[in-house]
Amino acid sequence: SPAGKAFIEANGGLFDNTEFEMEWVPCELPEPDESVQLRGATREDTPEMTRLGLECFGIQDASFDEAHINDTLMILFDGEVAGQMKISSDGGQCYIYWFSVLPALQGRGIGRRALSRVVREAEGKYSVIGLDVAAKNEHALKLYTSLGFVVQSHQ
Secondary structure, X not given: OHHHHHXXXXXXXXXXXXXXXXXXXXXXXXXXXXXXXXXXXXXXXHHHHHHHHHHHHOOOOOOOOHHHHHOEEEEEEOOEEEEEEEEEEEOOEEEEEEEEEOHHHOOOXXXXXXXXXXXHHHEOOEOEEEEEEEOOOHHHHHHHHHOOEEEEEEO
16 A cells, blocks of 8 residues: 555565465366376575576575475476476465475466465365465466465555
8 A cells, every 4th residue: 555655665665566365265276187297395496596596586586495495396297397396285275385396387277276285285174374465476376376276455
C-alpha cells in the first residue's frame, strides 16, 4: 500500500517487493508425465542449486546447509536437472519454497508437471499446501492459479 511504502521510507528502509502467500484449493490436476521426475537433492547437487538460485532468483551467494538439501527436490526433465523446489512441512501444513525451473527450459510445462506431482502427493496428508510468490512474477502467478492456488495474504 502507499501508506506502507511511506512508512518504510520514513524509517530509512527501501521497499523491495511484495509477495503473495497462496494456498491450494482442491481441484483436478494434470495427470503425471514421466518426462518430468523428482528426486531428493544431494550434496552433489549444490552447483546446480546455486545455478538455479542465480538464474531464477538473482541470488549470487546462496549456501545450502544439510537441512536445506534434505528438504529439496530436484526436478529432472528427460533425465537432466531442470529445476528445484524445497518442501517444508510442519504441523499438518506443507509449504513449497525455492520453486524454480531454469529460464532456458521454462514454457515447456516442466514446472506445471512437477508442482502437480508434489500437490498430488501432499493432498490428503496436509491440511494446507502453500507457497509464496513475488507479486510481480505474473508467469508464476498464472501457473499457480491455474493449478488451484489462491492468494490468501500479501507480505
